Amino acid sequence: MFKVERHRRIKEILKDCRQIEVSSLSNLLEVTDATIRKDLEELEREGFLTRFHGGATLNSKETDTPVGTSFVNQITEYDKNKEDIGRTAAQLINEREWIFLGPGTTSYYIACALRDRININVLTNNFLVAQALYNSPGIRVIFWGGQVEYPGFYTIPDNLEKEFENMYLDKAFFSIDGVDMNAGYTLSDRPVYDLISMIKTRSRETIMVFDYTKYNQRAFMKIGSLDFAATIVTTPAIPDDYKQYFLKHKIQIYTTYDLKPINF
Amino acid sequence: MKSFCIQTRSLSKIADRTLLTDIDFTAYSGEVHAIIGNNGEGKTVFAKLLSGVRSKTNGSIFLDGTELHFSDPYSAQKEGIYILQQEPVLFPDLSVRDNITMGVEKHIQKRCFWAPSVRKLDSVCRSYLKNFGLESLNLNAPVSALTAMEKLMIQFCRILICNPKVLILDEPSAMLTNTEIEMLFHFLEEYKKDRIILLITHNYSVLLNHCDRVSFMSDGQIEATFTVDELAAPSSQAYLERLKMSFSYPTMHLSPEEEVINISSLSTDFLSGIDFSIHRKEIVSIAGLKKEQKESLISALLHKKGITGGSVTFPESKQQPLISLISDSPAYEMLFATQSIPFNITASDFRRTREHLFTSAKKMRSYGVHYFQKLHIKDADIHTPPMYLSTGTKQKVILARSLFKRANIYIYDEPTKNLDSTGKLDFYNILNALALEGASILLISSDYSEMIGMSSRVILVKNGCQAGNYSTNYLSAETLSKELE
Numbered sequence: 001m002f003k004v005e006r007h008r009r010i011k012e013i014l015k016d017c018r019q020i021e022v023s024s025l026s027n028l029l030e031v032t033d034a035t036i037r038k039d040l041e042e043l044e045r046e047g048f049l050t051r052f053h054g055g056a057t058l059n060s061k062e063t064d065t066p067v068g069t070s071f072v073n074q075i076t077e078y079d080k081n082k083e084d085i086g087r088t089a090a091q092l093i094n095e096r097e098w099i100f101l102g103p104g105t106t107s108y109y110i111a112c113a114l115r116d117r118i119n120i121n122v123l124t125n126n127f128l129v130a131q132a133l134y135n136s137p138g139i140r141v142i143f144w145g146g147q148v149e150y151p152g153f154y155t156i157p158d159n160l161e162k163e164f165e166n167m168y169l170d171k172a173f174f175s176i177d178g179v180d181m182n183a184g185y186t187l188s189d190r191p192v193y194d195l196i197s198m199i200k201t202r203s204r205e206t207i208m209v210f211d212y213t214k215y216n217q218r219a220f221m222k223i224g225s226l227d228f229a230a231t232i233v234t235t236p237a238i239p240d241d242y243k244q245y246f247l248k249h250k251i252q253i254y255t256t257y258d259l260k261p262i263n264f
Numbered sequence: 265m266k267s268f269c270i271q272t273r274s275l276s277k278i279a280d281r282t283l284l285t286d287i288d289f290t291a292y293s294g295e296v297h298a299i300i301g302n303n304g305e306g307k308t309v310f311a312k313l314l315s316g317v318r319s320k321t322n323g324s325i326f327l328d329g330t331e332l333h334f335s336d337p338y339s340a341q342k343e344g345i346y347i348l349q350q351e352p353v354l355f356p357d358l359s360v361r362d363n364i365t366m367g368v369e370k371h372i373q374k375r376c377f378w379a380p381s382v383r384k385l386d387s388v389c390r391s392y393l394k395n396f397g398l399e400s401l402n403l404n405a406p407v408s409a410l411t412a413m414e415k416l417m418i419q420f421c422r423i424l425i426c427n428p429k430v431l432i433l434d435e436p437s438a439m440l441t442n443t444e445i446e447m448l449f450h451f452l453e454e455y456k457k458d459r460i461i462l463l464i465t466h467n468y469s470v471l472l473n474h475c476d477r478v479s480f481m482s483d484g485q486i487e488a489t490f491t492v493d494e495l496a497a498p499s500s501q502a503y504l505e506r507l508k509m510s511f512s513y514p515t516m517h518l519s520p521e522e523e524v525i526n527i528s529s530l531s532t533d534f535l536s537g538i539d540f541s542i543h544r545k546e547i548v549s550i551a552g553l554k555k556e557q558k559e560s561l562i563s564a565l566l567h568k569k570g571i572t573g574g575s576v577t578f579p580e581s582k583q584q585p586l587i588s589l590i591s592d593s594p595a596y597e598m599l600f601a602t603q604s605i606p607f608n609i610t611a612s613d614f615r616r617t618r619e620h621l622f623t624s625a626k627k628m629r630s631y632g633v634h635y636f637q638k639l640h641i642k643d644a645d646i647h648t649p650p651m652y653l654s655t656g657t658k659q660k661v662i663l664a665r666s667l668f669k670r671a672n673i674y675i676y677d678e679p680t681k682n683l684d685s686t687g688k689l690d691f692y693n694i695l696n697a698l699a700l701e702g703a704s705i706l707l708i709s710s711d712y713s714e715m716i717g718m719s720s721r722v723i724l725v726k727n728g729c730q731a732g733n734y735s736t737n738y739l740s741a742e743t744l745s746k747e748l749e
Contacts, residue, residue: 087700088696088697088700091516091518091696091700092516094517230512236639236640236690236693237640237642240686243686243689244686247511247685247686247689250511250512251512252512252513252514252515253512253514253689253693254514254516254693254696255514255689255690255693256693256697257638257639257693257694257696257697258638258697259638259667259694259697259698259700259701260701261670262631262634263616264627264630264631264634
């Protein structure tokens with residue numbers, strides 16, 4: 001395994017478990033203890049972690065949430081594609097805007113990418129988003145109360161119409177479960193359907209975020225055809241027919257490219 | 265001369281996929297008939313079928329009532345059908361005179377055993393070049409040194425000498441500035457008498473002023489044909505609207521960070537008063553540069569050569585920073601055709617593939633595969649010889665080479681000129697990602713909407729002087745093109 005790749009893996013692992021022994025790292029990555037020690041030393045210089053005898057612990061700055069209260073780690077697996085999408089999507093958000101981040105882990109990654117930004121207003125019903133942003137001083141978060149939907153970690157307000165009275169947003173981000181040429185955008189969580197249709201009418205822009213695994217998939221409820229949202233953020237491997245469709249319908253397509261330099 | 269028409273009946277072309285289906289089309293003499301549609305709808309294929317460059321699969325073509333059968337451009341030319349193609353068809357090392365008259369001598373001097381004299385050729389060349397304000401062109405100079413517009417006009421003159429009955433112009437406006445387009449149409453206004461002129465374009469703004477009839481093409485079919493007067497009617501508006509909405513650019517305005525390039529009142533032999541700066545994470549475009557002005561700006565940036573006044577500084581770095589340049593030469597010229605793709609990608613920085621004293625093929629390959637995957641090159645694999653790659657993929661390999669350089673500053677000169685809309689989309693998103701990584705990008709372009717869509721500022725150069733430095737927030741392509749006129 002190359003060094004860059006190793007560093008990335010170590011960071012991932014450490015973000016997941018926060019504290020780890022040299023021996024388990026060397027087992028996981030199949031390299032010698034000496035190599036891991038050297039890597040940890042370099043990562044310590046980067047300020048990513050603190051070493052202790054026989055292992056290392058994540059620095060608090062890198063910690064997503066205070067250790068112990070986190071449920072993010074329990075329900076989300078690290079997903080590089082979604083993180084890339086989050087990074088790109090976050091760039092579409094400008095200062096002073098009001099945005100909505102919908103249910104789903106992709107929204108969580110958008111929120112993570114927003115942490116160091118300032119002067120942004122976020123409306124959300126997603127616990128993960130709230131958790132990612134609650135201690136970011138530059139971001140105002142409004143969390144919507146309501147009935148908690150357990151598997152997705154979000155709430156559904158009792159009375160959508162009333163909640164949304166006199167409320168207008170700049171951008172709304174939604175992730176969906178399926179993108180299909182015939183079926184359009186589809187969702188499996190029924191309650192989210194009403195939410196999306198409601199918010200779309202109140203938002204200047206609706207932005208769909210999804211990765212390549214969603215193409216040619218169908219879920220339960222159709223929220224709209226593929227031109228439902230004027231902007232999409234996705235991974236670059238868009239199947240050709242979808243790409244043609246999007247271009248033809250003048251949909252603004254943002255794709256993620258990870259151009260971090262690499263050394264072999 | 266009596267009027268005539270060119271007609272097609274259920275003309276189809278099927279190559280790797282269906283390109284054209286059942287086209288019934290008629291154009292009459294004395295008219296400029298435009299065929300308009302977005303990229304990749306089959307306009308060029310249609311033009312190539314009519315002119316014999318590609319062969320049809322089904323259907324028939326009639327000129328003045330008689331059916332035509334041709335298998336190559338020459339047999340079409342015998343019927344008087346000529347095409348001005350998009351890509352240059354020239355002998356790069358031959359002189360302007362030879363390029364204009366090569367192969368068309370028999371039209372210059374009929375029934376003569378001897379080749380026409382140079383004097384005669386010169387006078388013929390000048391008389392045609394005069395139509396486009398190029399009479400002062402040096403006829404002995406090789407064409408490789410000329411601008412795109414001059415090259416195009418040389419090909420055009422070669423066709424005009426043959427006195428075509430049917431003249432097909434494939435996207436002439438792609439190469440020309442607005443004034444040059446005006447000049448071309450002014451010429452056609454007179455010339456279209458007793459001829460059929462077919463104009464292939466995706467640029468609708470030329471239509472209303474200069475064409476007599478317009479056919480809309482979509483997905484390999486002619487959808488509708490209108491006269492220009494009918495275009496004003498509401499029924500045809502829908503077609504126009506669809507064209508007007510061009511490409512949606514993935515605009516991304518990052519907040520620029522520290523200043524990376526500072527150009528203050530720079531003058532060179534070809535430029536004066538150039539004054540702008542580029543920041544980290546910023547894409548800036550520059551418009552209105554002619555070939556030699558472009559070159560002098562690039563050499564001032566790269567080598568600080570030819571600077572007669574003002575300065576170019578890089579406030580961020582102590583020495584000259586790494587700059588990666590992609591020039592506007594066609595992709596095939598920039599690739600090592602006989603070398604592998606990994607070689608082509610790593611060619612910008614061989615030191616990184618070094619293992620001891622030699623370059624390591626293994627490292628080269630790893631980098632090659634890495635960039636291949638990063639840029640999601642689909643229609644080829646790492647072993648494909650570069651010459652078999654499609655235009656879009658070639659451009660991506662060149663882009664990969666430029667990325668491999670890991671420069672701080674990227675200068676891209678007309679990078680999307682030969683790309684179709686999917687290729688463009690990929691390119692623009694890579695550009696965004698590059699800026700996101702902290703690069704500074706200077707985009708030299710002549711596509712106004714591209715500049716507005718992708719960059720945060722547009723620098724406008726007119727006759728070698730800087731005419732403006734605009735933020736793209738409140739700028740439209742129309743304003744820009746007006747400013748440049």
